[in-house]
Amino acid sequence: MTSQQWQKARQSRDPRFDGVFFVAVKTTKIYCRPICPAPTAKEQNVEYYQYAHNAAQAGFRPCIRCRPDSAPQSAAWLGTKTTALRAKHLIDQHNEHDCEKLALRLGITSRYLRRLFQHYFGISISQYRLFTQCHFAKKLLQETSLTISEVAFAAGFNSIRRFNDAFLKQLHITPSKVRADHRSRSPLLTLTLAFRPPYNWAALQQFLQKRLIVPLEWLSDSSYGRTFNEGDYYGYFNAHYIPEKHHFKVQILISDTRYLQQVISNIRRVLDLDADTNVIEQHLAKQLNNVFTLTQGLRLPGIWSAFEAGVRAVLGQQVSVAAAHTLVTQLVNELGEKNSHGQCYFPKPQRIADSELAFFKMPQARKDALRRLSQYCFEHPEADLDSWLELKGIGPWTVNYAKLRGQSQPDIFLASDLGVKKALADTEAFAAEQCAPFRSYLTFQLWQQL
Numbered sequence: 001m002t003s004q005q006w007q008k009a010r011q012s013r014d015p016r017f018d019g020v021f022f023v024a025v026k027t028t029k030i031y032c033r034p035i036c037p038a039p040t041a042k043e044q045n046v047e048y049y050q051y052a053h054n055a056a057q058a059g060f061r062p063c064i065r066c067r068p069d070s071a072p073q074s075a076a077w078l079g080t081k082t083t084a085l086r087a088k089h090l091i092d093q094h095n096e097h098d099c100e101k102l103a104l105r106l107g108i109t110s111r112y113l114r115r116l117f118q119h120y121f122g123i124s125i126s127q128y129r130l131f132t133q134c135h136f137a138k139k140l141l142q143e144t145s146l147t148i149s150e151v152a153f154a155a156g157f158n159s160i161r162r163f164n165d166a167f168l169k170q171l172h173i174t175p176s177k178v179r180a181d182h183r184s185r186s187p188l189l190t191l192t193l194a195f196r197p198p199y200n201w202a203a204l205q206q207f208l209q210k211r212l213i214v215p216l217e218w219l220s221d222s223s224y225g226r227t228f229n230e231g232d233y234y235g236y237f238n239a240h241y242i243p244e245k246h247h248f249k250v251q252i253l254i255s256d257t258r259y260l261q262q263v264i265s266n267i268r269r270v271l272d273l274d275a276d277t278n279v280i281e282q283h284l285a286k287q288l289n290n291v292f293t294l295t296q297g298l299r300l301p302g303i304w305s306a307f308e309a310g311v312r313a314v315l316g317q318q319v320s321v322a323a324a325h326t327l328v329t330q331l332v333n334e335l336g337e338k339n340s341h342g343q344c345y346f347p348k349p350q351r352i353a354d355s356e357l358a359f360f361k362m363p364q365a366r367k368d369a370l371r372r373l374s375q376y377c378f379e380h381p382e383a384d385l386d387s388w389l390e391l392k393g394i395g396p397w398t399v400n401y402a403k404l405r406g407q408s409q410p411d412i413f414l415a416s417d418l419g420v421k422k423a424l425a426d427t428e429a430f431a432a433e434q435c436a437p438f439r440s441y442l443t444f445q446l447w448q449q450l
Helices: 003-012 052-057 082-094 099-106 110-121 125-143 148-154 160-171 201-210 257-270 277-288 306-315 321-335 349-353 364-379 385-390 396-406 418-425 439-449
Strands: 022-025 030-032 046-049 189-194 217-219 223-229 234-242 247-254
Touching: 003 046, 022 052, 030 052, 046 052, 052 125, 082 099, 082 110, 082 125, 099 110, 099 125, 110 125, 125 148, 125 160, 125 189, 125 257, 148 160, 148 257, 189 257, 201 217, 201 223, 201 321, 201 439, 234 257, 247 257, 277 439, 306 321, 306 364, 306 385, 306 396, 321 349, 349 364, 364 385, 385 396, 418 439
Parallel strands: none
Antiparallel strands: 022 030, 022 046, 189 247, 217 223, 223 234, 234 247
16 A cells, blocks of 8 residues: 555544554654544654554554554465565464474575565564564453463563563553553453454354354354363353454453463454455456355354364265264264363364264264374374375365365365355356465355355
8 A cells, every 4th residue: 555545544544444554643652553533643743654563663652542452463465475474474373483483384494584574574573573472462461351470471471571671662661551450350351353344244153153063162143152172271262243343352261371372363363353355355356257246244264273174074075064064063072072161172183083983874984084184183283284185085175175264274265165066057157266365265255155
């Protein structure tokens, strides 16, 4: 966007630009979201920054009123800076900040990655990671009842002194000043997670309803929740849709707050809160040329982990959605560990691998495929999903489904899916390849046609 476009977006307070850029006011030395309710500053007193960390580097402190830490993140897979943006996405969403590991995952050298990051974002990887830690800490200080020491450790700091020094340096304000009130202590943490409208909650809710696994998940007219258990931590969350404020009010119970940032990032992914649906739908509409009418504000309904998505995919091979739902529910009820709240966790890979799965009425070949996948994921938890193809009974559809819903990759087209084939048969021919890099959204748009 140009500065003139930023100016118009700021003056209109259009929520579709929330998180796309930030506004810094020179007279107050504060930077804000473009939807900030404060009186609009004069244009000669304003500077624009694409990223919040750029404004912080320039000496501006975050607005206490609109809270830039609560803005939806810019979609990390948009634009031409692909590799640098993928690195930024891994830091933002997956809490990965080791440069060597980042470079390995991206298939480049760490030296080249550092150069890319500095060139496109004007900051080193270590500096950016420190900024995101402080931004996350600020959100916790303002929205939760966690103590300052608990916030420090939840944000990834190893000492209170290091946290206080970094917070002041990065955000130009002390943690104690941000913590203006003294909230009553509660094990249930409440946070707001913003999104850019439009957000088609009705379509998402309908999709989840058909696949809801009780008591692993729960759903109402305006909320979705589920349990999670990653070994080092466990708990559950409830996300309440607040359309008029363009955010979800999320309640989280977690056994170890040091992993809170990972949980929040995964909730954002599961609900697809960082997608810019206007950009996506404009691109799809241009390529489809009115072949069918797009559903506005459509999001990718995520599954908590790639393993869980893979298991659901195996159980959904060559059967209807209803039949797959019955099988997954059986699996969770038979092998899932229950908690004191009457909820259930999705079974661990080793537990499925060790089971004979005698409770399933299905071909033995599919049981064997499920056990092989579970054993492989237990032995290789960080393996690339494409390596699953080496397992007997695991084909491209299963792997792509896991990528689509377990990792929320934006450019997965399930061409071999029966639902997609049926929808394509009822529409005029078009080139799906031209819809890249948003073919995951094309897949869901075609499912909506059914």
